[in-house]
Amino acid sequence: MSLVSITSPKHCAKQGLNIDRHYKKLFFVFSSFFTTILSLILLIWLIIRPSKPQFSLNQVDIYQLNLSGPHLLNSSIQLTLLSKNPNQKVGIYYDELQVYAAYKGQQITADTTLPPFYQGHEESNLLTAYLIGSGLPVAPSFGYDIGGDQTAGRLLLNLKTNGRLRWKVGTWVSGRYRFNVNCIAVMAFGPVIPAGPLSTKQGNQCSTTI
Incomplete structure:
Protein backbone atom coordinates (compact mmCIF):
# COMPACT_ATOMS: atom_id res chain seq x y z
CA MET A 1 0.00 0.00 0.00
CA SER A 2 1.61 3.30 -1.12
CA LEU A 3 1.59 6.49 0.84
CA VAL A 4 0.37 9.64 -0.79
CA SER A 5 1.87 12.91 0.46
CA ILE A 6 -0.32 15.92 0.02
CA THR A 7 1.12 19.39 0.71
CA SER A 8 -1.33 21.74 2.24
CA PRO A 9 -1.88 25.23 0.77
CA LYS A 10 -0.51 26.74 3.97
CA HIS A 11 2.74 24.80 3.58
CA CYS A 12 3.14 26.01 -0.05
CA ALA A 13 2.55 29.55 1.07
CA LYS A 14 5.29 29.22 3.68
CA GLN A 15 7.72 27.89 1.02
CA GLY A 16 6.92 30.85 -1.21
CA LEU A 17 7.56 33.25 1.63
CA ASN A 18 10.91 31.59 2.39
CA ILE A 19 12.02 31.89 -1.27
CA ASP A 20 11.00 35.57 -1.36
CA ARG A 21 12.90 36.22 1.85
CA HIS A 22 15.96 34.46 0.42
CA TYR A 23 15.99 36.66 -2.70
CA LYS A 24 15.41 39.76 -0.61
CA LYS A 25 18.41 38.90 1.55
CA LEU A 26 20.60 38.37 -1.54
CA PHE A 27 19.41 41.66 -3.02
CA PHE A 28 20.13 43.44 0.25
CA VAL A 29 23.65 41.95 0.45
CA PHE A 30 24.54 42.90 -3.14
CA SER A 31 23.02 46.37 -2.74
CA SER A 32 25.01 46.95 0.43
CA PHE A 33 28.21 45.75 -1.29
CA PHE A 34 27.84 48.05 -4.31
CA THR A 35 26.81 50.98 -2.12
CA THR A 36 29.94 50.48 0.00
CA ILE A 37 32.18 50.34 -3.09
CA LEU A 38 30.62 53.48 -4.56
CA SER A 39 30.92 55.27 -1.22
CA LEU A 40 34.62 54.38 -1.00
CA ILE A 41 35.22 55.65 -4.55
CA LEU A 42 33.38 58.88 -3.77
CA LEU A 43 35.34 59.28 -0.52
CA ILE A 44 38.66 58.77 -2.30
CA TRP A 45 37.56 61.23 -5.00
CA LEU A 46 36.64 63.88 -2.41
CA ILE A 47 39.90 63.39 -0.51
CA ILE A 48 42.14 63.56 -3.59
CA ARG A 49 40.17 66.32 -5.37
CA PRO A 50 41.97 66.23 -8.77
CA SER A 51 43.09 69.60 -10.10
CA LYS A 52 42.39 70.39 -13.74
CA PRO A 53 45.31 70.14 -16.18
Missing part, protein backbone atom coordinates in the same frame (compact mmCIF):
# COMPACT_ATOMS: atom_id res chain seq x y z
CA GLN A 54 47.39 73.22 -16.93
CA PHE A 55 48.25 74.43 -20.42
CA SER A 56 50.65 77.18 -21.45
CA LEU A 57 51.56 78.58 -24.84
CA ASN A 58 55.19 77.98 -25.83
CA GLN A 59 55.38 79.17 -29.42
CA VAL A 60 53.20 80.20 -32.36
CA ASP A 61 54.42 80.66 -35.93
CA ILE A 62 52.12 82.07 -38.64
CA TYR A 63 53.32 81.12 -42.12
CA GLN A 64 50.25 82.16 -44.07
CA LEU A 65 47.21 84.32 -43.38
CA ASN A 66 45.77 85.86 -46.52
CA LEU A 67 42.56 86.11 -48.51
CA SER A 68 42.31 84.10 -51.73
CA GLY A 69 38.97 85.70 -52.61
CA PRO A 70 36.63 88.37 -51.24
CA HIS A 71 35.72 86.25 -48.19
CA LEU A 72 37.94 83.14 -48.43
CA LEU A 73 40.99 82.65 -46.21
CA ASN A 74 44.13 80.53 -46.54
CA SER A 75 46.04 79.99 -43.31
CA SER A 76 49.02 78.00 -42.03
CA ILE A 77 49.98 78.11 -38.34
CA GLN A 78 52.30 75.98 -36.20
CA LEU A 79 51.55 75.78 -32.49
CA THR A 80 53.43 74.33 -29.50
CA LEU A 81 51.64 73.86 -26.18
CA LEU A 82 52.98 72.70 -22.82
CA SER A 83 50.52 70.42 -21.04
CA LYS A 84 51.05 69.67 -17.32
CA ASN A 85 49.29 67.37 -14.86
CA PRO A 86 49.58 69.13 -11.46
CA ASN A 87 48.20 66.17 -9.48
CA GLN A 88 50.45 64.05 -7.26
CA LYS A 89 48.14 61.02 -7.10
CA VAL A 90 45.93 61.31 -10.19
CA GLY A 91 46.80 60.41 -13.79
CA ILE A 92 45.01 61.78 -16.85
CA TYR A 93 43.95 59.98 -20.02
CA TYR A 94 43.47 62.41 -22.93
CA ASP A 95 41.08 60.55 -25.24
CA GLU A 96 40.31 63.36 -27.69
CA LEU A 97 42.22 66.52 -28.61
CA GLN A 98 41.22 68.94 -31.35
CA VAL A 99 43.09 72.20 -31.91
CA TYR A 100 42.20 75.21 -34.06
CA ALA A 101 42.91 78.95 -34.34
CA ALA A 102 40.35 81.75 -34.11
CA TYR A 103 40.49 85.46 -34.85
CA LYS A 104 37.92 87.88 -33.44
CA GLY A 105 35.47 85.05 -32.73
CA GLN A 106 35.71 83.29 -36.09
CA GLN A 107 37.57 80.06 -36.79
CA ILE A 108 40.44 80.59 -39.26
CA THR A 109 41.86 77.05 -39.50
CA ALA A 110 40.36 73.59 -39.75
CA ASP A 111 40.35 71.35 -36.67
CA THR A 112 43.58 69.41 -36.20
CA THR A 113 43.32 66.15 -34.23
CA LEU A 114 46.17 65.17 -31.90
CA PRO A 115 46.77 61.52 -30.90
CA PRO A 116 45.45 60.41 -27.48
CA PHE A 117 47.96 59.93 -24.66
CA TYR A 118 48.31 59.26 -20.94
CA GLN A 119 49.85 61.80 -18.57
CA GLY A 120 51.27 60.54 -15.30
CA HIS A 121 51.47 62.24 -11.91
CA GLU A 122 53.00 65.75 -12.16
CA GLU A 123 54.11 64.96 -15.72
CA SER A 124 54.49 67.51 -18.54
CA ASN A 125 54.22 67.01 -22.31
CA LEU A 126 54.91 69.23 -25.31
CA LEU A 127 52.12 69.16 -27.91
CA THR A 128 52.78 70.38 -31.45
CA ALA A 129 49.98 71.00 -33.95
CA TYR A 130 49.99 72.20 -37.56
CA LEU A 131 46.85 74.21 -38.27
CA ILE A 132 45.81 74.61 -41.89
CA GLY A 133 42.96 76.47 -43.54
CA SER A 134 42.24 76.36 -47.27
CA GLY A 135 39.52 78.56 -48.69
CA LEU A 136 37.74 78.96 -45.34
CA PRO A 137 34.82 81.43 -45.46
CA VAL A 138 35.34 84.46 -43.23
CA ALA A 139 33.34 87.57 -42.38
CA PRO A 140 33.39 90.45 -44.90
CA SER A 141 35.13 92.58 -42.27
CA PHE A 142 38.12 90.22 -41.99
CA GLY A 143 40.41 92.18 -44.32
CA TYR A 144 39.50 95.46 -42.63
CA ASP A 145 40.17 94.00 -39.14
CA ILE A 146 43.56 92.61 -40.18
CA GLY A 147 44.48 95.99 -41.68
CA GLY A 148 43.53 97.72 -38.43
CA ASP A 149 45.70 95.34 -36.40
CA GLN A 150 48.60 95.92 -38.77
CA THR A 151 48.27 99.65 -38.29
CA ALA A 152 48.16 99.18 -34.52
CA GLY A 153 51.23 96.92 -34.72
CA ARG A 154 49.70 93.99 -32.84
CA LEU A 155 47.89 90.81 -33.87
CA LEU A 156 45.89 88.81 -31.34
CA LEU A 157 44.92 85.17 -31.96
CA ASN A 158 43.02 82.60 -29.91
CA LEU A 159 44.44 79.07 -30.01
CA LYS A 160 41.78 76.68 -28.77
CA THR A 161 41.81 73.02 -27.75
CA ASN A 162 38.69 70.93 -27.16
CA GLY A 163 38.65 67.32 -26.01
CA ARG A 164 37.69 64.64 -23.51
CA LEU A 165 39.70 63.29 -20.59
CA ARG A 166 39.48 60.63 -17.87
CA TRP A 167 40.98 60.68 -14.39
CA LYS A 168 42.95 57.65 -13.11
CA VAL A 169 43.25 57.03 -9.36
CA GLY A 170 45.11 53.78 -8.65
CA THR A 171 43.37 51.17 -10.81
CA TRP A 172 40.10 53.12 -10.95
CA VAL A 173 39.37 55.19 -14.08
CA SER A 174 36.57 57.76 -14.20
CA GLY A 175 34.11 58.46 -16.98
CA ARG A 176 34.89 60.96 -19.73
CA TYR A 177 34.82 64.70 -19.07
CA ARG A 178 34.78 67.37 -21.75
CA PHE A 179 37.40 70.10 -21.42
CA ASN A 180 38.16 73.34 -23.28
CA VAL A 181 41.43 75.29 -23.41
CA ASN A 182 41.80 78.87 -24.64
CA CYS A 183 45.24 80.41 -25.24
CA ILE A 184 45.86 83.98 -26.37
CA ALA A 185 48.84 84.77 -28.59
CA VAL A 186 49.89 88.43 -28.97
CA MET A 187 52.22 88.97 -31.91
CA ALA A 188 54.09 92.01 -33.24
CA PHE A 189 52.49 92.90 -36.57
CA GLY A 190 54.00 96.03 -38.10
CA PRO A 191 53.31 97.71 -41.42
CA VAL A 192 56.28 95.90 -43.03
CA ILE A 193 55.60 92.19 -43.63
CA PRO A 194 58.60 90.13 -42.38
CA ALA A 195 60.39 87.70 -44.71
CA GLY A 196 59.87 84.78 -42.34
CA PRO A 197 56.84 83.72 -40.29
CA LEU A 198 55.19 85.88 -37.67
CA SER A 199 56.38 84.35 -34.40
CA THR A 200 55.87 84.64 -30.69
CA LYS A 201 57.57 82.80 -27.82
CA GLN A 202 55.82 83.14 -24.52
CA GLY A 203 54.87 81.13 -21.48
CA ASN A 204 51.40 82.57 -21.05
CA GLN A 205 49.07 80.42 -18.99
CA CYS A 206 45.94 79.32 -20.87
CA SER A 207 42.48 79.13 -19.35
CA THR A 208 41.06 75.60 -18.90
CA THR A 209 37.46 74.64 -18.16
CA ILE A 210 36.08 71.16 -17.46
Whole structure:
Protein backbone atom coordinates (compact mmCIF):
# COMPACT_ATOMS: atom_id res chain seq x y z
CA MET A 1 0.00 0.00 0.00
CA SER A 2 1.61 3.30 -1.12
CA LEU A 3 1.59 6.49 0.84
CA VAL A 4 0.37 9.64 -0.79
CA SER A 5 1.87 12.91 0.46
CA ILE A 6 -0.32 15.92 0.02
CA THR A 7 1.12 19.39 0.71
CA SER A 8 -1.33 21.74 2.24
CA PRO A 9 -1.88 25.23 0.77
CA LYS A 10 -0.51 26.74 3.97
CA HIS A 11 2.74 24.80 3.58
CA CYS A 12 3.14 26.01 -0.05
CA ALA A 13 2.55 29.55 1.07
CA LYS A 14 5.29 29.22 3.68
CA GLN A 15 7.72 27.89 1.02
CA GLY A 16 6.92 30.85 -1.21
CA LEU A 17 7.56 33.25 1.63
CA ASN A 18 10.91 31.59 2.39
CA ILE A 19 12.02 31.89 -1.27
CA ASP A 20 11.00 35.57 -1.36
CA ARG A 21 12.90 36.22 1.85
CA HIS A 22 15.96 34.46 0.42
CA TYR A 23 15.99 36.66 -2.70
CA LYS A 24 15.41 39.76 -0.61
CA LYS A 25 18.41 38.90 1.55
CA LEU A 26 20.60 38.37 -1.54
CA PHE A 27 19.41 41.66 -3.02
CA PHE A 28 20.13 43.44 0.25
CA VAL A 29 23.65 41.95 0.45
CA PHE A 30 24.54 42.90 -3.14
CA SER A 31 23.02 46.37 -2.74
CA SER A 32 25.01 46.95 0.43
CA PHE A 33 28.21 45.75 -1.29
CA PHE A 34 27.84 48.05 -4.31
CA THR A 35 26.81 50.98 -2.12
CA THR A 36 29.94 50.48 0.00
CA ILE A 37 32.18 50.34 -3.09
CA LEU A 38 30.62 53.48 -4.56
CA SER A 39 30.92 55.27 -1.22
CA LEU A 40 34.62 54.38 -1.00
CA ILE A 41 35.22 55.65 -4.55
CA LEU A 42 33.38 58.88 -3.77
CA LEU A 43 35.34 59.28 -0.52
CA ILE A 44 38.66 58.77 -2.30
CA TRP A 45 37.56 61.23 -5.00
CA LEU A 46 36.64 63.88 -2.41
CA ILE A 47 39.90 63.39 -0.51
CA ILE A 48 42.14 63.56 -3.59
CA ARG A 49 40.17 66.32 -5.37
CA PRO A 50 41.97 66.23 -8.77
CA SER A 51 43.09 69.60 -10.10
CA LYS A 52 42.39 70.39 -13.74
CA PRO A 53 45.31 70.14 -16.18
CA GLN A 54 47.39 73.22 -16.93
CA PHE A 55 48.25 74.43 -20.42
CA SER A 56 50.65 77.18 -21.45
CA LEU A 57 51.56 78.58 -24.84
CA ASN A 58 55.19 77.98 -25.83
CA GLN A 59 55.38 79.17 -29.42
CA VAL A 60 53.20 80.20 -32.36
CA ASP A 61 54.42 80.66 -35.93
CA ILE A 62 52.12 82.07 -38.64
CA TYR A 63 53.32 81.12 -42.12
CA GLN A 64 50.25 82.16 -44.07
CA LEU A 65 47.21 84.32 -43.38
CA ASN A 66 45.77 85.86 -46.52
CA LEU A 67 42.56 86.11 -48.51
CA SER A 68 42.31 84.10 -51.73
CA GLY A 69 38.97 85.70 -52.61
CA PRO A 70 36.63 88.37 -51.24
CA HIS A 71 35.72 86.25 -48.19
CA LEU A 72 37.94 83.14 -48.43
CA LEU A 73 40.99 82.65 -46.21
CA ASN A 74 44.13 80.53 -46.54
CA SER A 75 46.04 79.99 -43.31
CA SER A 76 49.02 78.00 -42.03
CA ILE A 77 49.98 78.11 -38.34
CA GLN A 78 52.30 75.98 -36.20
CA LEU A 79 51.55 75.78 -32.49
CA THR A 80 53.43 74.33 -29.50
CA LEU A 81 51.64 73.86 -26.18
CA LEU A 82 52.98 72.70 -22.82
CA SER A 83 50.52 70.42 -21.04
CA LYS A 84 51.05 69.67 -17.32
CA ASN A 85 49.29 67.37 -14.86
CA PRO A 86 49.58 69.13 -11.46
CA ASN A 87 48.20 66.17 -9.48
CA GLN A 88 50.45 64.05 -7.26
CA LYS A 89 48.14 61.02 -7.10
CA VAL A 90 45.93 61.31 -10.19
CA GLY A 91 46.80 60.41 -13.79
CA ILE A 92 45.01 61.78 -16.85
CA TYR A 93 43.95 59.98 -20.02
CA TYR A 94 43.47 62.41 -22.93
CA ASP A 95 41.08 60.55 -25.24
CA GLU A 96 40.31 63.36 -27.69
CA LEU A 97 42.22 66.52 -28.61
CA GLN A 98 41.22 68.94 -31.35
CA VAL A 99 43.09 72.20 -31.91
CA TYR A 100 42.20 75.21 -34.06
CA ALA A 101 42.91 78.95 -34.34
CA ALA A 102 40.35 81.75 -34.11
CA TYR A 103 40.49 85.46 -34.85
CA LYS A 104 37.92 87.88 -33.44
CA GLY A 105 35.47 85.05 -32.73
CA GLN A 106 35.71 83.29 -36.09
CA GLN A 107 37.57 80.06 -36.79
CA ILE A 108 40.44 80.59 -39.26
CA THR A 109 41.86 77.05 -39.50
CA ALA A 110 40.36 73.59 -39.75
CA ASP A 111 40.35 71.35 -36.67
CA THR A 112 43.58 69.41 -36.20
CA THR A 113 43.32 66.15 -34.23
CA LEU A 114 46.17 65.17 -31.90
CA PRO A 115 46.77 61.52 -30.90
CA PRO A 116 45.45 60.41 -27.48
CA PHE A 117 47.96 59.93 -24.66
CA TYR A 118 48.31 59.26 -20.94
CA GLN A 119 49.85 61.80 -18.57
CA GLY A 120 51.27 60.54 -15.30
CA HIS A 121 51.47 62.24 -11.91
CA GLU A 122 53.00 65.75 -12.16
CA GLU A 123 54.11 64.96 -15.72
CA SER A 124 54.49 67.51 -18.54
CA ASN A 125 54.22 67.01 -22.31
CA LEU A 126 54.91 69.23 -25.31
CA LEU A 127 52.12 69.16 -27.91
CA THR A 128 52.78 70.38 -31.45
CA ALA A 129 49.98 71.00 -33.95
CA TYR A 130 49.99 72.20 -37.56
CA LEU A 131 46.85 74.21 -38.27
CA ILE A 132 45.81 74.61 -41.89
CA GLY A 133 42.96 76.47 -43.54
CA SER A 134 42.24 76.36 -47.27
CA GLY A 135 39.52 78.56 -48.69
CA LEU A 136 37.74 78.96 -45.34
CA PRO A 137 34.82 81.43 -45.46
CA VAL A 138 35.34 84.46 -43.23
CA ALA A 139 33.34 87.57 -42.38
CA PRO A 140 33.39 90.45 -44.90
CA SER A 141 35.13 92.58 -42.27
CA PHE A 142 38.12 90.22 -41.99
CA GLY A 143 40.41 92.18 -44.32
CA TYR A 144 39.50 95.46 -42.63
CA ASP A 145 40.17 94.00 -39.14
CA ILE A 146 43.56 92.61 -40.18
CA GLY A 147 44.48 95.99 -41.68
CA GLY A 148 43.53 97.72 -38.43
CA ASP A 149 45.70 95.34 -36.40
CA GLN A 150 48.60 95.92 -38.77
CA THR A 151 48.27 99.65 -38.29
CA ALA A 152 48.16 99.18 -34.52
CA GLY A 153 51.23 96.92 -34.72
CA ARG A 154 49.70 93.99 -32.84
CA LEU A 155 47.89 90.81 -33.87
CA LEU A 156 45.89 88.81 -31.34
CA LEU A 157 44.92 85.17 -31.96
CA ASN A 158 43.02 82.60 -29.91
CA LEU A 159 44.44 79.07 -30.01
CA LYS A 160 41.78 76.68 -28.77
CA THR A 161 41.81 73.02 -27.75
CA ASN A 162 38.69 70.93 -27.16
CA GLY A 163 38.65 67.32 -26.01
CA ARG A 164 37.69 64.64 -23.51
CA LEU A 165 39.70 63.29 -20.59
CA ARG A 166 39.48 60.63 -17.87
CA TRP A 167 40.98 60.68 -14.39
CA LYS A 168 42.95 57.65 -13.11
CA VAL A 169 43.25 57.03 -9.36
CA GLY A 170 45.11 53.78 -8.65
CA THR A 171 43.37 51.17 -10.81
CA TRP A 172 40.10 53.12 -10.95
CA VAL A 173 39.37 55.19 -14.08
CA SER A 174 36.57 57.76 -14.20
CA GLY A 175 34.11 58.46 -16.98
CA ARG A 176 34.89 60.96 -19.73
CA TYR A 177 34.82 64.70 -19.07
CA ARG A 178 34.78 67.37 -21.75
CA PHE A 179 37.40 70.10 -21.42
CA ASN A 180 38.16 73.34 -23.28
CA VAL A 181 41.43 75.29 -23.41
CA ASN A 182 41.80 78.87 -24.64
CA CYS A 183 45.24 80.41 -25.24
CA ILE A 184 45.86 83.98 -26.37
CA ALA A 185 48.84 84.77 -28.59
CA VAL A 186 49.89 88.43 -28.97
CA MET A 187 52.22 88.97 -31.91
CA ALA A 188 54.09 92.01 -33.24
CA PHE A 189 52.49 92.90 -36.57
CA GLY A 190 54.00 96.03 -38.10
CA PRO A 191 53.31 97.71 -41.42
CA VAL A 192 56.28 95.90 -43.03
CA ILE A 193 55.60 92.19 -43.63
CA PRO A 194 58.60 90.13 -42.38
CA ALA A 195 60.39 87.70 -44.71
CA GLY A 196 59.87 84.78 -42.34
CA PRO A 197 56.84 83.72 -40.29
CA LEU A 198 55.19 85.88 -37.67
CA SER A 199 56.38 84.35 -34.40
CA THR A 200 55.87 84.64 -30.69
CA LYS A 201 57.57 82.80 -27.82
CA GLN A 202 55.82 83.14 -24.52
CA GLY A 203 54.87 81.13 -21.48
CA ASN A 204 51.40 82.57 -21.05
CA GLN A 205 49.07 80.42 -18.99
CA CYS A 206 45.94 79.32 -20.87
CA SER A 207 42.48 79.13 -19.35
CA THR A 208 41.06 75.60 -18.90
CA THR A 209 37.46 74.64 -18.16
CA ILE A 210 36.08 71.16 -17.46
